[in-house]
Amino acid sequence: MGKNVLLVDDSSTMRKIIGRSLRQAGIEFDNIFEAADGLEALEILDKEKVDIVLSDINMPNMDGISFLKEKATRESVKNIPVLMISTETGDDIIGEAKALGALGAIKKPFTPDKVNEVLGPLL
Amino acid sequence: MDISEKIIESTNEIFSSMVMMELAVNGEIRDCMEPLTNSITGVIGLAGTHKGVLAIHFPITVALAITSSFLGMDVDEMNEDVEDAVGELANMLGGSVKSILSAKGRDIELSLPSVISGENYDFQPTREVDRVVIPFKCDAGEFSVELELEK
Numbered sequence: 274m275g276k277n278v279l280l281v282d283d284s285s286t287m288r289k290i291i292g293r294s295l296r297q298a299g300i301e302f303d304n305i306f307e308a309a310d311g312l313e314a315l316e317i318l319d320k321e322k323v324d325i326v327l328s329d330i331n332m333p334n335m336d337g338i339s340f341l342k343e344k345a346t347r348e349s350v351k352n353i354p355v356l357m358i359s360t361e362t363g364d365d366i367i368g369e370a371k372a373l374g375a376l377g378a379i380k381k382p383f384t385p386d387k388v389n390e391v392l393g394p395l396l
Numbered sequence: 397m398d399i400s401e402k403i404i405e406s407t408n409e410i411f412s413s414m415v416m417m418e419l420a421v422n423g424e425i426r427d428c429m430e431p432l433t434n435s436i437t438g439v440i441g442l443a444g445t446h447k448g449v450l451a452i453h454f455p456i457t458v459a460l461a462i463t464s465s466f467l468g469m470d471v472d473e474m475n476e477d478v479e480d481a482v483g484e485l486a487n488m489l490g491g492s493v494k495s496i497l498s499a500k501g502r503d504i505e506l507s508l509p510s511v512i513s514g515e516n517y518d519f520q521p522t523r524e525v526d527r528v529v530i531p532f533k534c535d536a537g538e539f540s541v542e543l544e545l546e547k
Binding site: 283284285286287289290293331332333359360361362363364365366380381382383384 | 409410413414463466467468476477480481483484487488490491492494495498499500502506508
């Protein structure tokens with residue numbers, strides 16, 4: 274059975290580019306789900322089988338840090354791994370994301386090779 | 397390295413890795429902007445220990461070509477994809493500027509990106525600021541990136 278990924282970013286452009294980068298990196302998913310913020314992401318996690326989440330931090334409605342906090346309270350989804358993909362790469366913010374369960378971070382801008390280097394070992 | 401050089405480095409990195417276009421600085425760095433014609437501007441606000449705005453200004457024709465390259469599909473008229481792409485370019489540049497000004501990332505907050513477009517508009521600070529306007533050129537044409545920081 275294949276794997277499914279959830280892309281969380283308020284920019285539809287960035288969601289398309291992350292999807293393209295996954296394909297260029299040779300990382301195939303059966304389904305790529307998309308959400309524009311943390312609230313939409315939680316709704317999708319409740320409904321769909323998701324194997325890994327790639328999430329922005331700076332988003333409207335519910336940002337990436339709040340998404341991690343809320344996800345951690347939900348028994349059925351709390352163990353789904355999350356990797357941050359963000360312009361926010363300061364030690365404090367990434368440290369907080371990791372403390373809330375994020376596996377790591379990819380800095381925007383990124384290349385398909387960078388996506389493969391960070392995401393590949395997690396799959 | 398001063399902040400102008402870091403912005404040039406970051407802009408080059410964003411365009412070469414994600415827009416798939418090579419850039420060159422196109423003339424002298426300035427501290428003023430002429431009114432813009434048939435253009436689109438992506439803006440990110442900075443708040444905290446440094447207050448100001450980061451903006452990227454494209455003629456519409458250049459924005460269409462850059463969005464096409466960014467998305468890997470033909471875009472020949474202004475639409476939400478162009479606005480979103482310009483906003484995201486501003487967002488990535490804002491993130492770079494934030495990392496230059498705040499290594500740990502907690503003492504500066506970035507706004508969400510906004511986009512302005514029109515036939516004729518002027519983009520000017522209303523407070524006393526340190527301002528750098530960096531002109532670039534690429535295969536698609538010319539554009540500029542500016543940073544305004546409150547004194």
